[in-house]
Amino acid sequence: MDDLTRHHLIPRKQHRRKRIRRRYSRSEREGRILWVCRPCHDHIHKHFDEQTLAERLNSREALIAEPVIRDFATWIARHPPGFKPRG
DSSP, X not given: OOOEEEEESSOGGGTTSHHHHHHSXXXXXXXXXXXXXXXXXXXXXXHOOHHHHHHTOOXXXXXXXXXXXXXXXXXXXXXXXXXXXXX
């Protein structure tokens, strides 16, 4: 199995923004972590900017509800461990 990477559901660069600080406690900002494979992690950041991730896609459920993420996760799950998609 591929090593998993730590995806901050509320990106660290967003932690200092007033809007994010009002909305989430420090423990929430630092503790919302999702462990994902490298291809999925790259795919998330390819399709969404950090502000969108912090404000709208800050939970596992919200990410999986996005068709572009759900479809990719379904697609990559059909491939053998260690598979690396092109581009």
